[in-house]
Amino acid sequence: MRNSNDGEGSRSGSAxxxxxxxxxxxxxxxxxxxxxxxxxxxxxAQSPAAAASPRDKIAVSLNINxxxxxxxxxxxTTLLDALREHIGLTGSKKGCDQGQCGxxxxxxxxxxxxxxxxxxxAVQGKEVTTIEGLTGANGALHPMQxxxxxxDAFQCGYCTPGQIMSAVACVKEGHANSADxxxxxxxxxxxxxxxYPNIVDAVLDAKTKMEA
Amino acid sequence: MRxxxxxxxxxxxxxxQAFAPQNDPTNAAPSVNAATQYLAGGTTLIDLMKLxxxxxxxxxxxxxxxxxxxxxxxxxxxxLRLGALVRMSxxxxxxxxxxxxxxxxxSLQLAASAQIRNMASLGGNVLQRTRCTYxxxxxxxxxxxxxxxxxxxxxxxxxxxxxxxxxxNDCIASYPGDFAQALIALxxxxxxxxxxxxxxxxxxxxxxxxxxxPQIETTLTQGELITAFQIPNLPWGKRSLYLKIRDRASYExxxxxxxxxxxxxxxxxxxxxxxxxxxxAQPWRAAEAExxxxxxxxxxxxxxxxADKAFEGARPKKHNAFKVQxxxxxxxxxxxxxxxxxx
Ligand SMILES: Cc1cc2nc3c(=O)[nH]c(=O)nc-3n(C[C@H](O)[C@H](O)[C@H](O)COP(=O)(O)OP(=O)(O)OC[C@H]3O[C@@H](n4cnc5c(N)ncnc54)[C@H](O)[C@@H]3O)c2cc1C
Ligand code: FES
Numbered sequence: 013m014r015n016s017n018d019g020e021g022s023r024s025g026s027a028x029x030x031x032x033x034x035x036x037x038x039x040x041x042x043x044x045x046x047x048x049x050x051x052x053x054x055x056x057a058q059s060p061a062a063a064a065s066p067r068d069k070i071a072v073s074l075n076i077n078x079x080x081x082x083x084x085x086x087x088x089t090t091l092l093d094a095l096r097e098h099i100g101l102t103g104s105k106k107g108c109d110q111g112q113c114g115x116x117x118x119x120x121x122x123x124x125x126x127x128x129x130x131x132x133x134a135v136q137g138k139e140v141t142t143i144e145g146l147t148g149a150n151g152a153l154h155p156m157q158x159x160x161x162x163x164d165a166f167q168c169g170y171c172t173p174g175q176i177m178s179a180v181a182c183v184k185e186g187h188a189n190s191a192d193x194x195x196x197x198x199x200x201x202x203x204x205x206x207x208y209p210n211i212v213d214a215v216l217d218a219k220t221k222m223e224a
Numbered sequence: 225m226r227x228x229x230x231x232x233x234x235x236x237x238x239x240x241q242a243f244a245p246q247n248d249p250t251n252a253a254p255s256v257n258a259a260t261q262y263l264a265g266g267t268t269l270i271d272l273m274k275l276x277x278x279x280x281x282x283x284x285x286x287x288x289x290x291x292x293x294x295x296x297x298x299x300x301x302x303x304l305r306l307g308a309l310v311r312m313s314x315x316x317x318x319x320x321x322x323x324x325x326x327x328x329x330x331s332l333q334l335a336a337s338a339q340i341r342n343m344a345s346l347g348g349n350v351l352q353r354t355r356c357t358y359x360x361x362x363x364x365x366x367x368x369x370x371x372x373x374x375x376x377x378x379x380x381x382x383x384x385x386x387x388x389x390x391x392x393n394d395c396i397a398s399y400p401g402d403f404a405q406a407l408i409a410l411x412x413x414x415x416x417x418x419x420x421x422x423x424x425x426x427x428x429x430x431x432x433x434x435x436x437x438p439q440i441e442t443t444l445t446q447g448e449l450i451t452a453f454q455i456p457n458l459p460w461g462k463r464s465l466y467l468k469i470r471d472r473a474s475y476e477x478x479x480x481x482x483x484x485x486x487x488x489x490x491x492x493x494x495x496x497x498x499x500x501x502x503x504x505a506q507p508w509r510a511a512e513a514e515x516x517x518x519x520x521x522x523x524x525x526x527x528x529x530x531a532d533k534a535f536e537g538a539r540p541k542k543h544n545a546f547k548v549q550x551x552x553x554x555x556x557x558x559x560x561x562x563x564x565x566x567x
Contacts, residue, residue: 064229065227066227066228066229066281067227070230086227087227087228087229087283088225088227088228090270109274110271110274110275111270111271111340114337114339117339123313123342124338124339124342125343126267126339126340126343129265129267129270129271129343130266130270130343131230131263131266131283131285133230133232133285134230134232134263134266134285134287178339181338182338185338187338195474196474198338199337199338199473199474199475200336200337200338200340200475201337
């Protein structure tokens with residue numbers, strides 16, 4: 013899936029910029045309990061948001077790797093597309109785009125999830141961590157990244173960012189206590205190159221380092 | 225994916241209210257074609273929207289309800305209450321669930337992947353839609369679930385994964401979920417909120433047999449929201465399990481599965497609960513097989529008799545005939561495993 017009209021109007025950072033000031037921000041609520049936000053080119057502050065076209069962009073504020081990003085997105089934009097197409101974080105990969113391959117595994121509030129089946133609008137107010145956020149400030153590799161390199165845990169590398177994000181979560185969840193357990197809890201990340209044995213070795217090795 | 229209005233509900237009244245303006249009073253039962261859909265984990269909804277199978281005009285995000293009672297697990301004298309916004313992984317890892325109702329924990333643990341279990345809610349889980357190829361691929365016109373009255377391409381098509389029990393002449397799609405089998409075996413109740421208030425209903429009445437209206441999958445009316453599942457205490461629920469047989473060892477839907485709870489008295493069955501998955505059009509309780517086993521020993525003769533009984537009404541098709549034998553073997557092994565469980 014690609015949205016045809018999702019490039020324009022989005023930008024990173026929280027400061028005011030020209031992309032925003034041209035536009036009218038429209039916030040409307042149904043009663044006190046439902047909020048619909050729509051960002052429209054020719055906004056009418058009085059018109060109910062439900063009457064606006066579903067093609068209108070909506071304002072979405074995301075927190076990615078500790079940094080805020082204020083975007084204007086088509087409501088169909090998934091978290092994965094927001095990361096790759098709008099924010100420029102292309103580490104998370106688009107594999108099947110249907111929740112089956114795991115190449116787009118990211119963390120939301122510390123939990124591993126699939127970026128391709130989550131709407132960007134639905135993760136507002138949450139902390140998203142991607143593979144780019146795993147590396148230390150000084151550029152040092154995370155022990156899991158190091159272990160993947162040392163154990164030759166990839167061939168083409170396309171699945172690797174997703175594997176690594178999933179593996180870090182797997183260890184943190186306490187589900188990496190044996191090779192069997194790692195295989196079971198990493199089954200949501202497919203590897204077309206079948207680097208599986210080395211991936212299991214890398215996860216078990218990184219686990220000891222992460223816990224040290 | 226078609227464009228849609230994204231609406232975020234902050235609480236239950238907000239969710240119900242957001243649905244109201246879209247209500248189509250001429251269509252009492254929600255279906256795959258309903259104009260408004262609640263969004264929980266999105267692992268069914270967004271997937272089917274990408275495939276253009278579902279085309280809601282409005283998507284109402286109910287995830288904020290996980291901050292309320294709908295996001296909690298409670299265990300006490302009244303049994304187990306699982307909020308509809310509890311994630312599959314939360315319930316699967318919950319100590320009280322694991323020790324008192326292993327069948328619930330296992331049915332969730334053996335489903336999907338770790339990532340999907342973190343996203344998917346229990347309410348969305350029971351409402352997940354069939355994986356039938358002809359339902360998911362809109363290039364086929366003839367799917368009675370998607371296009372009522374158009375026919376069923378699966379009847380003479382690739383029906384290896386489809387149902388042998390509870391099917392009709394209009395639909396042989398199988399119900400793909402695992403958790404629902406545990407709920408139906410344990411006589412769970414489902415709590416449903418609607419504009420007229422909250423009602424409780426046996427979970428067994430939630431899903432409808434396909435009959436001549438396979439597009440109407442549940443007895444929910446438009447806008448109704450599942451808020452919780454209530455599982456009555458069952459002292460012998462500790463002797464329960466979920467056995468799932470699939471094409472690969474992990475991360476795959478069931479070809480056949482059995483949810484079992486067994487009350488044993490010196491090798492004799494005092495009481496038993498049996499639900500079957502992977503083989504049926506809707507979550508399936510094998511009540512006649514249960515009745516047959518009561519008061520009898522768990523031995524090979526009785527196991528075979530129970531398995532035959534459970535699949536008595538099976539209507540296999542060309543590619544799924546193997547499911548009758550596989551389903552029987554799955555049931556027999558699950559009963560044997562339950563009988564020898566150390567608790
Ligand atoms: C690759 C893959 C593999 C999978 N494998 C398995 C498996 O092995 N076993 C298994 O059981 N499942 C499996 N699933 C299915 C998965 O478990 C379901 O998609 C998930 O549980 C649905 O929950 P959700 O919260 O994501 O629902 P959503 O997608 O958010 O919602 C599903 C439907 O229910 C409605 N809805 C949601 N919550 C409510 C509510 N509280 N009240 C009323 N309506 C509501 C929505 O409007 C929508 O129509 C798999 C899914 C994928 C993508
Ligand atoms: S390394 Fe190529 S897909 Fe995994």
